[in-house]
Amino acid sequence: MNLFKRLFLMLSASLSLLSCNDNDDVVDQFGQEILITDDVDCCSADEARQVYEFIRKVKEIPSLTQDIDNKYRLRFFTPTGTLHTGYNDIYVVVTKIISANYVKDIEISNFTPLMTMASGKVHSTSTSKTIDKFDNGILAVRHGWISFVMNSSDNGSWDLDFDIRILKSTQHLTLPISVDALPEGQKWITSFKVGEQSYHISLVNPAEWKVGSNNVSAYITSVGTDMKKPYVVTDKSFTVDITPSMPDMDYHSSPEGEPLTADANGIYKGVVNFTMTGLWRLHLTVKDNAGNIVAGGDENDHGFSTLSLEVSL
Amino acid sequence: MYLLLISLLFISEPDSTYKHVDVNEVVVSGARHNGQKRSLKGVAASIDEHLAELNHVSLIRRGSYAMEPVVNNMQDERVSTTIDGMKIFYACTDKMDPVTSYVESSNLQSISLSSGLDGNPQATGNIGGSIDLRLRKVGFNAIKPFQLGSIVSFESNGAVRMVEADVALSQDRFYTNFGASFRKADNYSAGGNDEVQFSQFQKYNIFANVGGKFANGDRLEATVIYDKATDVGYPALNMDVAKAEAIITSLSYRRTFENSFFLTNETKAYYNRIVHIMDDSHRPDVPIRMDMPGKSWTAGLYNLLNGQGDYNQLQINYDVYYNLRHADMTMYADNSDWQMYMLTWPDVSTLCTGIAASDDVSLGNGQSLRFSGKGAWQQQHIGSYDGFQLLNVFFPHMKRTYHQTELRIAARYGIKSGPWQFNIGGGWGSRAPSITEGYSYYLNNTFDNYDYIGNPRLSNEKAFEANASATFSSGRLRLAVDANIFRFSDYIIGHVEDRLSAMTIGANGVKVYGNIDHATIANSQFSSALQLSNFISWNANVSYGLGRDDNNDNLPLIAPLQYRSSVNFTKGGLDVVVNAEGALKQYDSGAKYGEKGSNAYIVFGANLTYTKLFSKVNTTFRIGLENALDKFYSTYSDWNGLPHKGRNVYFSVNLTL
Numbered sequence: 001m002n003l004f005k006r007l008f009l010m011l012s013a014s015l016s017l018l019s020c021n022d023n024d025d026v027v028d029q030f031g032q033e034i035l036i037t038d039d040v041d042c043c044s045a046d047e048a049r050q051v052y053e054f055i056r057k058v059k060e061i062p063s064l065t066q067d068i069d070n071k072y073r074l075r076f077f078t079p080t081g082t083l084h085t086g087y088n089d090i091y092v093v094v095t096k097i098i099s100a101n102y103v104k105d106i107e108i109s110n111f112t113p114l115m116t117m118a119s120g121k122v123h124s125t126s127t128s129k130t131i132d133k134f135d136n137g138i139l140a141v142r143h144g145w146i147s148f149v150m151n152s153s154d155n156g157s158w159d160l161d162f163d164i165r166i167l168k169s170t171q172h173l174t175l176p177i178s179v180d181a182l183p184e185g186q187k188w189i190t191s192f193k194v195g196e197q198s199y200h201i202s203l204v205n206p207a208e209w210k211v212g213s214n215n216v217s218a219y220i221t222s223v224g225t226d227m228k229k230p231y232v233v234t235d236k237s238f239t240v241d242i243t244p245s246m247p248d249m250d251y252h253s254s255p256e257g258e259p260l261t262a263d264a265n266g267i268y269k270g271v272v273n274f275t276m277t278g279l280w281r282l283h284l285t286v287k288d289n290a291g292n293i294v295a296g297g298d299e300n301d302h303g304f305s306t307l308s309l310e311v312s313l
Numbered sequence: 314m315y316l317l318l319i320s321l322l323f324i325s326e327p328d329s330t331y332k333h334v335d336v337n338e339v340v341v342s343g344a345r346h347n348g349q350k351r352s353l354k355g356v357a358a359s360i361d362e363h364l365a366e367l368n369h370v371s372l373i374r375r376g377s378y379a380m381e382p383v384v385n386n387m388q389d390e391r392v393s394t395t396i397d398g399m400k401i402f403y404a405c406t407d408k409m410d411p412v413t414s415y416v417e418s419s420n421l422q423s424i425s426l427s428s429g430l431d432g433n434p435q436a437t438g439n440i441g442g443s444i445d446l447r448l449r450k451v452g453f454n455a456i457k458p459f460q461l462g463s464i465v466s467f468e469s470n471g472a473v474r475m476v477e478a479d480v481a482l483s484q485d486r487f488y489t490n491f492g493a494s495f496r497k498a499d500n501y502s503a504g505g506n507d508e509v510q511f512s513q514f515q516k517y518n519i520f521a522n523v524g525g526k527f528a529n530g531d532r533l534e535a536t537v538i539y540d541k542a543t544d545v546g547y548p549a550l551n552m553d554v555a556k557a558e559a560i561i562t563s564l565s566y567r568r569t570f571e572n573s574f575f576l577t578n579e580t581k582a583y584y585n586r587i588v589h590i591m592d593d594s595h596r597p598d599v600p601i602r603m604d605m606p607g608k609s610w611t612a613g614l615y616n617l618l619n620g621q622g623d624y625n626q627l628q629i630n631y632d633v634y635y636n637l638r639h640a641d642m643t644m645y646a647d648n649s650d651w652q653m654y655m656l657t658w659p660d661v662s663t664l665c666t667g668i669a670a671s672d673d674v675s676l677g678n679g680q681s682l683r684f685s686g687k688g689a690w691q692q693q694h695i696g697s698y699d700g701f702q703l704l705n706v707f708f709p710h711m712k713r714t715y716h717q718t719e720l721r722i723a724a725r726y727g728i729k730s731g732p733w734q735f736n737i738g739g740g741w742g743s744r745a746p747s748i749t750e751g752y753s754y755y756l757n758n759t760f761d762n763y764d765y766i767g768n769p770r771l772s773n774e775k776a777f778e779a780n781a782s783a784t785f786s787s788g789r790l791r792l793a794v795d796a797n798i799f800r801f802s803d804y805i806i807g808h809v810e811d812r813l814s815a816m817t818i819g820a821n822g823v824k825v826y827g828n829i830d831h832a833t834i835a836n837s838q839f840s841s842a843l844q845l846s847n848f849i850s851w852n853a854n855v856s857y858g859l860g861r862d863d864n865n866d867n868l869p870l871i872a873p874l875q876y877r878s879s880v881n882f883t884k885g886g887l888d889v890v891v892n893a894e895g896a897l898k899q900y901d902s903g904a905k906y907g908e909k910g911s912n913a914y915i916v917f918g919a920n921l922t923y924t925k926l927f928s929k930v931n932t933t934f935r936i937g938l939e940n941a942l943d944k945f946y947s948t949y950s951d952w953n954g955l956p957h958k959g960r961n962v963y964f965s966v967n968l969t970l
Contacts, residue, residue: 212702278653
């Protein structure tokens with residue numbers, strides 16, 4: 001029996017030349033080929049190709065790559081290979097160092113971004129409840145998200161704190177991370193208060209928004225009493241009206257949007273239209289189930305809610 | 314020049330057998346005959362000044378260049394403009410470049426207007442009328458096989474200077490004529506020596522025509538025109554134009570038949586391209602800096618068959634054209650890193666094909682009948698997916714491609730009896746929405762200060778037309794009266810949309826084009842000519858228009874009562890004219906549509922033309938005076954009350970060898 005089948009990724013590599021070439025090294029940062037064996041912990045050839053194809057579209061955060069027990073390699077990916085304020089999709093894979101193949105049975109828990117302020121105060125930020133399998137069964141990839149409320153700076157630094165179980169062994173890790181500031185004209189997270197309770201609202205990937213009509217998503221998370229615990233999606237339901245305006249164009253507004261409302265998974269979905277590129281301010285009016293305005297909805301000098309986010313296309 | 318003109322007229326074979334029941338034609342370069350008009354400034358006049366001579370035509374002025382012709386009180390959307398039958402479409406979303414601005418007087422022999430639905434064969438959508446700019450071709454076998462012509466002209470107000478030179482070669486089997494011209498103006502002054510900032514322009518133009526004749530009489534002809542205007546100011550608007558450039562080309566093959574009902578069959582293929590770049594960099598204070606380029610290119614073909622029998626003249630025309638238009642705008646806010654980009658014409662293509670026919674029938678006893686009609690089918694497609702998505706926000710489930718059918722039919726009966734000539738006519742026609750009406754995005758109209766959005770779901774606009782005229786001419790007196798009325802259904806006009814927010818800084822709001830149930834436009838004109846003596850004649854002309862929407866409110870940009878009168882003295886090569894023109898106050902201004910109304914005015918002018926042969930060189934001198942009393946005034950068609958030129962003295966010399 002031929003135990004070793006080699007999955008030469010030459011084919012994929014040549015395909016990638018035709019498409020997106022900047023991520024060839026996701027195969028392995030040392031250029032190692034993925035060896036497909038009958039190792040039950042790891043992916044089959046088809047599964048491995050699926051994972052490979054997926055992570056080829058995202059970028060690795062090299063500083064977070066960790067070797068565990070000299071046996072496994074933990075790797076983090078985001079769409080840009082960096083972390084920034086506001087919402088970030090985060091993908092995690094673990095490979096066996098010897099074969100570079102992806103380990104299927106992994107679990108990440110107690111996933112907690114933590115900021116240590118210069119004052120010594122520590123707090124977390126909005127985060128997905130779990131780091132879990134996603135989509136249509138790309139078995140070896142885990143997905144979660146973090147929406148950073150501020151960037152790393154002299155005022156404070158971020159760490160990522162979590163437990164990781166690989167097969168049967170569990171480890172606790174605390175990795176320092178660097179969170180970039182967004183450029184001027186991009187503000188993808190903000191907070192509001194209803195009574196004594198603070199909430200964060202985070203736009204999901206507004207970098208993908210375009211001129212025209214956009215189906216937009218957002219998360220509303222509640223700040224817990226213990227600020228060191230991740231702020232997770234609230235089970236309170238709101239309706240959020242969004243009115244876009246262009247401060248550079250005398251507050252020209254954009255029409256026909258639909259308010260954000262929560263779906264069964266707690267993801268807020270709505271529609272925002274943009275008539276042109278440029279800086280757009282999204283003025284938010286938060287209503288409770290009875291339709292009462294509970295946050296925002298006041299009027300600034302131009303008649304728009306002061307609770308706002310910014311997106312520049 | 315006159316020799317050349319005379320040779321053009323008498324030696325070259327007629328370009329078309331198209332028969333004008335009422336000649337409404339202005340001669341640009343050529344001898345005038347039989348009711349044709351001519352600008353007092355002769356060929357040195359701008360295209361706009363030539364157009365102003367035509368009955369039923371007025372001009373919307375946004376500056377001293379590129380005025381928009383309005384026919385029967387209808388603007389560009391309801392008027393077809395062709396150059397020798399070639400379709401050409403402007404490239405500026407703000408109508409700063411009517412297609413008449415892409416030719417020069419030296420390119421043209423004449424400008425002909427067909428009023429109303431009875432359009433020229435290539436015209437489509439011409440409810441108001443159709444303008445054909447007829448190119449000047451020296452033709453075969455001219456009297457003089459080699460000709461040289463030149464014009465120099467100067468106007469005091471705005472220092473308008475113009476030079477032109479052209480060459481013509483004409484033989485049995487071959488001809489060519491080509492030339493170049495340059496025109497430049499500084500800011501002009503309104504009455505009272507009030508300088509109008511940003512009213513300058515400059516333009517150059519080169520053209521060439523070439524023709525070859527085969528042994529069997531068939532001919533092959535080609536035309537190229539390159540026209541470029543730069544540094545054009547638009548004092549009535551917030552922006553100027555850095556560049557307006559056109560290349561216009563055509564190749565035609567004409568067969569001639571002998572001993573046959575059909576005389577000629579002409580096939581012409583053409584291509585033209587326009588690039589229009591707006592510019593606000595010279596304006597000291599604008600709310601926001603922007604770039605607004607526009608492009609339009611058109612390729613087309615027509616085949617025109619002319620037939621002539623003992624009692625009728627028949628024309629059958631097939632044409633097809635493809636036009637593509639793109640316009641966008643990029644805005645640059647101070648203190649912002651983010652440019653704002655907006656598609657305003659989302660790469661809209663139009664493919665249109667149609668068949669037209671007309672027949673002029675002589676019924677004997679001074680009676681004649683004319684029929685004309687055209688059926689056209691067109692497809693419009695939004696080429697830009699992003700642009701489609703943008704419009705889709707306002708018009709969910711809209712399509713990317715639309716099909717329209719445009720039809721027109723017209724008939725006219727004429728009878729001549731003694732000194733009287735009566736004509737009565739009528740027609741029905743439809744037009745598809747223009748690119749701007751159908752697909753535009755936040756185009757600011759500074760007339761009513763609204764941003765306009767196109768509506769892809771518009772219905773075709775339809776209109777019935779009725780017209781009548783009566784002419785009495787006997788001996789020294791000629792009196793003529795004519796009137797027409799257009800009854801529209803699904804008339805297209807902008808409607809305020811309160812839910813939308815204006816894009817342009819300072820605009821009043823947003824309008825979306827829509828159909829209104831009905832509208833009416835009517836025009837009437839009275840003219841008289843009296844030959845007072847062998848040398849002195851007197852002409853007068855009064856016109857009045859009326860436009861109402863479905864609510865019986867006034868439509869905008871409808872002419873008030875206007876009049877013109879002149880006394881002419883002609884003897885030998887000398888021609889002296891003293892004239893006056895004016896208008897009454899515009900009582901029926903379209904206040905609902907943002908029109909402010911214009912006041913009454915009268916201005917006076919004079920012209921002296923002298924033509925003489927100086928040793929083989931035919932020389933024409935012109936000197937004239939406009940707005941002699943330096944009156945400060947603006948007319949109903951002056952955009953946002955832009956004042957007219959104050960006193961102006963002009964001078965020109967034409968030389969023809």
